[in-house]
Amino acid sequence: MIDLLVIGAGLSGLMAAYHAAKASLSVRVIAKGLGALHWDAGTIDVLAYPPDSAGVVNRPLDQLAALPPTHPYRLLDEADIHAALERFAALTAELGLPYRPAAGADDFVVSENILLPSPLGAARPVFLAPASQHAGDLGRPEPMLIVGFEGLRDFYPALIAENLGKLGYAARAAFLPFALLSERRDANTVHLAHALDDPARRRNLAVELKRLAGPGERVGLPAIVGLDEHPAALADLEQQVGAPIFEIPTLPPSVPGIRLYQALRRHLLQLGVRVEAGMEAVGFSSDGGGNIQWVETATSARPLKHRARAYLLATGGILGGGFDSDHTGRVWEVVFDLPLTVPQQRSQWFRPLFLHPDGQPVNRGGVRVNRRFQPVHPSGEPVYANLWAAGGVLAGSDPIRERSLTGIDVVTGMAAAKQIVSSQAIT
């Protein structure tokens, strides 16, 4: 029997697995498929638009106390939130994929959101960004040259430059031939990133970029600058072009998120933690004492039982697949059928406007937990003595609207793991 079974291979599950493995627990991560991070811009968004805010908040860590009391961040002391973010930043540095807050800020408490260009040319507030995105900070004065590749879908430099221009940022666009990156007729961002792991291809690209870039310009590229060799690829390109280079995350599959996933997964493997995809939880059993005994996953025949001392639910929200619903409007949590705060009337899920400034009520719903991150009944009693939850599955926030999705993942993943490590289930 292992100590901890994590269900879900998104950021919250992986961070929890990391924390628990570091505390010498035996851990396994199972997931239905790969998700979440593969769609993600690869940035840590702590908080940009708290409820009722008029615009982007500068210092998200100053705003936590003003969040509603049911918000996941409010379950924690602020010092723990800072510590979790700092630990994440230190871990990414150790993994060779360093994440930093805004330039110059080394004290997290006072560091500010930075604005980075989105693939549509909007300004995207971000708290921690990987090194490859920092030169895109819209607070910097240098004009931007946005370079795309003919035939690469979902990345249109002219659109990005035009929209940035409308926001008052100096940007122009250029196209390079697809053949510069790949002999393929068609390839997606992951294939192209892999192609740029090859130094020879980077040299070809650098020559063209150097020719295009005007004096004092910084160069924005779709996020394809290397996959396994990303740090070297970025350094190479900057050095050969002689201008700051920044990546703009693309529509899925999103390479910066995939790099983070791969780096974490590899590190976990070194810590003895396997991440197993293709394992869909289809059942579980609990004993009379309110403990989960095992979780079953679907196989080619009989279900496979996973027995652990503790279980962490990190399956995500509506987006990640942690909840499902049917045409009657019934919503349920897919593994343990935990009580949900999602409105059970479908008509109450959405506001009349898709992009309503207050977000959508359905996104706010989820699994309610106590301060130890244990799912609870409406009465406040834990549902199971050895079950915890973290990440998008938690109730109380609208992570899309707030831009808090990955911040909540990192912070609650670590926090839940900490609770598990010191819980009776383990000790």
Add this chain to the structure above:
Amino acid sequence: MFTESWLSVGPTLDECIKCNICTSYCPVAAVTDLFPGPKYAGPQAQRFRENGQPHSPDHSVDYCSGCRVCNEVCPSGVKIAELNARARAQIAADQGIPLRNRVLGRNELLGKVGSIAPSLANFSLHNPVSRVVAEKVMGIAREAPLPRWSTDGTFVDWWNSREDQRLQSDKKVVYFHGCATMYYEPFIGRAAVAVFEHNGYEVIVPPQNCCGLPMLSNGEFKAAEKLYDNNLRKLGPYAGDGFDIVGTSTSCTLTLKEEAPELLDRHGEDALALKMAVWDIFEWLRELHEAGELRTDFERIDMVLPYHAPCQYRAHRVGKPAMEILSLIPGIDLRESEARCCGIAGTYGYKVEKYQISMEVGEELFSFVREQGDEVEITACDSETCRWQLEHGTDLPSRHPIEILAAAYGLYDLESRTLIAR
């Protein structure tokens, strides 16, 4: 088309959220323009294959190797590989099946015919001239790693020859050997029997047929049906009586459990009983170990052992039990391959138009093996065609994990692949 089993596969395409994660992990789409990737060939093209529309927007789905990496990574549970297999069957029904695919699909027949005079058959097939002819006439790639017929008899020849030495016990297990063990690699079956008996199990080897996978992957569903139904008749009674049916060929066990019933619409009680009775051998051994019943009287084997869990194995979704069991053996420095696929994917890499693709796909695995250094003398993998491909791509001998386990019990010589008399 809208059969019962279609309902378990077809509607999953509506779950597709177009995230392209599958395309990013598909080993074939990574190396060739001829295949646009799982999302396009699967859930997307499927829209054009339904409701009386022309059968397939194009035939690129033929380049899907069936490795199922896409199913493993899809966050939405889309059964992409199964959609593709059905699309191939539709193309086969429209256009007929090329001779080459008929030949490759008839693994059992080939095995039988070659076994009549194996040395002659090996010579006839494996000389350079015949390989060129096979390529020109049938499109079987001349370099592809075709197996050799066993020259010391089939597995069942051996099994029958030791009737009086078989262990008798209250604990019994049914062994499914599959065609490869029967005709090409009987030593795998001998190693398996040695391990079963060492753990106190009496082995039953009932008459059995090819599982039908080669035909399923070449779109010959009708012929596969016959084989599956034969197996159902021959093995069904054992399943009904509660015996475990354990196989050493991971693609055969996968076919009996899931692929055949799903693709061929076999959902009766007997099919379900068979599905639930079938185990891959390491899946079964892990169960034994977890019950505290696996013998661990291992001899030390000092070696660096790169292990590749084949894509067919991962499609069982049972983790990597061979890793778990082999890691109990003292001295073995197991190195786990994370390569997606060796490239061969059953008979895929034998086809002349796909040989190059299969070698490029396999490069991920071959280079992993090379990176483990010069001390590596053998590799391990649970699937026969993958082992042949691994040997072809690395020039190192490859062994089934059951051979390694039998060797650790002191029952088997890894080099000569023979049992050690005790």
